[in-house]
Amino acid sequence: MIRNVVVGRVRPGTDPARVQEALDAIVALPVEGLVDVRVGLDAGLRAGAWSFAITSDFVDAEAYRAYDAEAEHNRIRRELFDPVCEEIARVQFPV
Numbered sequence: 001m002i003r004n005v006v007v008g009r010v011r012p013g014t015d016p017a018r019v020q021e022a023l024d025a026i027v028a029l030p031v032e033g034l035v036d037v038r039v040g041l042d043a044g045l046r047a048g049a050w051s052f053a054i055t056s057d058f059v060d061a062e063a064y065r066a067y068d069a070e071a072e073h074n075r076i077r078r079e080l081f082d083p084v085c086e087e088i089a090r091v092q093f094p095v
Contacts, residue, residue, distance in 0.1 A: 001035065001057055001058065001059060001060070001094065001095050002057070002058045002059075002060060002061050002063070002064045002092055002093070002094060002095070003055060003056070003057050003058075003092065003093055003094075003095045004054075004055070004056040004057075004058065004064055004067075004090065004091075004092045005053070005054070005055050005090065005091050005092075005093075006053065006054040006055075006056075006088060006089070006090045007050040007052070007053050007054075007088070007089050008050060008051055008052050008053075008081065008085045008087065008088045008089075009050050009051050009085065009086045009087045009088075010051040010052070010084050010085055010086065011084060011085070011086050014051075014084045016041055018080075018084050019041060019051065019052055019084060020041065021080060022076065022080035022081050022084070023039040023040070023041070023052060023054065024039075025076045025080055026039060026054055026073075026076060027039055029067075029070075029072060029073060029076070031056075031063075031067050031070070031073075032063065032066065033058050033059045033060065033062070033063025033064075033066065033067070034056060034057070034058055034063065034067065035057040035058060035059060036055075036056070036057045037054070037055070037056045037057075038053075038054070038055045038056075039052070039053070039054045039055075040052065040053055050089075051085075057095065061092075064092060
């Protein structure tokens with residue numbers, strides 16, 4: 001199994017509802033080979049934290065690669081996340 005972890009830092013003044021809309025779009029994607037997806041806005045428990053996180057588990061690396069290249073996924077990145085994010089970091093690792 002492959003776990004994909006994404007964290008993002010949004011631009012100052014960004015409406016959290018816009019970020020939640022983007023997160024909800026990720027959750028709604030029909031993804032073959034996806035085992036689990038979790039998303040959330042930062043709870044504000046520690047200063048300097050990133051704004052949101054996404055964790056996704058895939059059956060294997062090929063399922064992750066298909067998701068990463070999928071047209072609707074890339075549209076969501078481009079149209080919903082890019083306009084509100086200063087920075088996004090990703091890591092994938094076997095679990």
